Amino acid sequence: MMQRVLTSSFVCLTLLALPALVRAQGTLSTQGFGYPTGEMSTRALGAGGATADFDAFSSTNPASIAASLGSMVYVQVEPEYRHLTNDNGGSQKNVIARHPLATLAVQIRPNLFGGVSVSNFLDRSFETQERRTTFIGDTAVSTTNNFKSDGAIGDARAGLAWTPTSWLRIGVAGHVISGSNRLRSTEAFDDSARFAAIADTQTVTYVGSALSAGVNVFAGRYAAFAVSYRHGNSMSVKHQDTTLATANVPNALSMSAAFIGIKGTMLSVRTQRNDWTRMDGLGSDSLPITNSWDTSVGADVLGPHVGSHVLTVRAGGRWRDLPFGLTNSVIKEKTFNGGLGTLLAAGRLGVDFAVIRAIRTPVSNSVPFRESAWTMSFGVTVRP
């Protein structure tokens, strides 16, 4: 009975997570094919992302599925409050809704775990509005252009994790990288009596795959290490049944080291190398793509008691280059993270919260824009 309930819950919440996940171009963070959320859970984000490779809910390392220590379902919501400022004057606020991650883990045998997760790989949802001047023959005509992209590239992962001994976890996973962007471009002429508005709609879909493998190694009572590698296969972008372009899913190599010598405490450092340039060719030739390092440090500490509940306190920081920048500048992102978590209902319900302060800046001083954001991440885990 409970298995059925969990399955239903997972399907329901996965459906909630699949539609448009994040928004905005015309900002620094969502250039190109979109913003990479990192596929991390609220728990990992609270620690800056540094504990993601040991975290059963995150979909970065398949070996960590075994950390679920049983069957569970996990879902996450993540609104972001973004603020873009122009050094030359002006600012703009946006609210972005995200449902970036849902995970289901099942204990198949005492030392074998299966997991399925759906996560947000690259969000490309935005809406921009601007004034332009276009020429019809010799006549200059003013227009109001609106461009909207709705959708994302998602990562559906199915993996297995095996714990042959108490100090080793080994995991493998297959990924389907797919999604779509529903695009709408309208161009309304000021002289609407003579010129009718232009309205184009188009849906492009992305199809790709990847394989990943990873390990968690616990070296005695003091240290833990994790390594994972995702190998991207081909990836294509299609319009209906026509393939528009083909490239590859980015490879990713991540490494983590953690100090676990204090009971209930994990101090971790993590770095991940993403070969985003393997997506070259999927968009226009002029699309600037940068391979990047994604590095974070953080702590996950068993904290004070509140009533009969024990709180887990998390903090961390993260530094990375965003993969899609401007033609004249890479965009850097720096975040400061903090979080709390606790278990309820005799451990059957886990509730996590994280707050993330992100600062996104262009490397080049010639770009007059700065972006900052507050992100609230909420995660709920249900165990049978």
Place this chain on the structure above:
Amino acid sequence: MTKEEVFVLSNRLPNRILKGALGAFLSLAFMACGENLTGSLGCPELCQDQSALLRDTTLTGVLVVDTVVTGFPLQSTARDFTLLSKGADGDLRVVFRFDTLVNRFQHPNAATDSAVTRVTNALIHFNIDTSYGKLSAPITVDAYDVDTTTADTLPLELVPLFRPDRLIGSATFASISITDSLVIPLDSSVVLAKAQAGARLRVGLRIRGTSPDRLRIAGSVYTPRLTFRVSPDTLVATDTAFVQSKTPANDATIASLFAAYPIVVSGALPQPGGGVLAVGGIAGARTFLRFNVPSILIDSVQVVRASLLLQQVPSRVLASNADTTAMVANPVLAGAQVTDLNLLLQLTGTGSLVGVDSVRMVPKDAGLKSVELVNLFRVWRGIGEANSIRAIVLRAKQEASSPAELNFVSNEGPVDQRPRLQITYVPRRGFGLP
């Protein structure tokens, strides 16, 4: 998942905490869907330019049919009529038929009815369209008894009846005091005589004034009527007779069309000669234009502008040639199987319903004029050529109400002045990839 399924799922969970937590989370999940996405601050630096590449082309020789037909509006299609007195340049009159007059009435306190033996206060009431233009001087409306046993729909027979010995009523209105409701007193003895004889009362109206003027009778808003009293006792209600025709006796439908109708006394011109198109005038000229537009421009691309370029020439009519005249382009709604021109001219929609605006022009002017048809092109794309031929009818917004006539060079005129289409379009395009 339906609401019912959520409830079932909720009921199966093991305890209240789980249910509450799941409910709270679902609420939060839905709340997190609220977004404010639109941004313009970062543009153009951080935005992709998705502007469409526009192509512009002018199609000459695109007209396969252009012809002028007069005589509009047709008898059955208008209930608003114009009274005009411009002498030979334009003389328009109107006939109201009151073919049913009561000859008996019943006092509320009487057991039986009585014969009508007296008529007082005989008045004709009608509304006028005050938006049609202000009167420049006092105007007089004369009412004539135009009943005759001859063919009484023909101007030739009716016009001689507008003579002094048949004048049965008259009223003069000062230009500043005129409102949208006009009342013309009639000779009550004439009405009494008609009522007692069981005869029909047919009233012809014409206007006269110190300066040429016109009135637009808004019959579609307010049905013209005759009122009169048959008793001095105020307990007896005023009688009201609405315009009604009983002839031809064998066809009630046609008879109803002649309850009120206009008479064109003068000013109606024949169709212009070759090389000239006409719109408007006393004759109510319409121009039918059928296009041969390459199907690619309708079916395969987005048309942004479709301007019908017409070379206007000074009007052949001098009267009212400085009056601004509104011209509309009505789409023909017939399929390709309809080929009869008269029928096509009647099977038209309203330009404003498909987003085609009227164009205002002055008849004496000359030069290139543009009629914007882009919205019609988009309608054509939606319904296909089998269901609607690519044709329009150009007509004056208010037909047969003014001598003002617009003239244009036709397809038989000089090559560089013939009607043509200027099309701006967006070819099929891919867009949206970064």
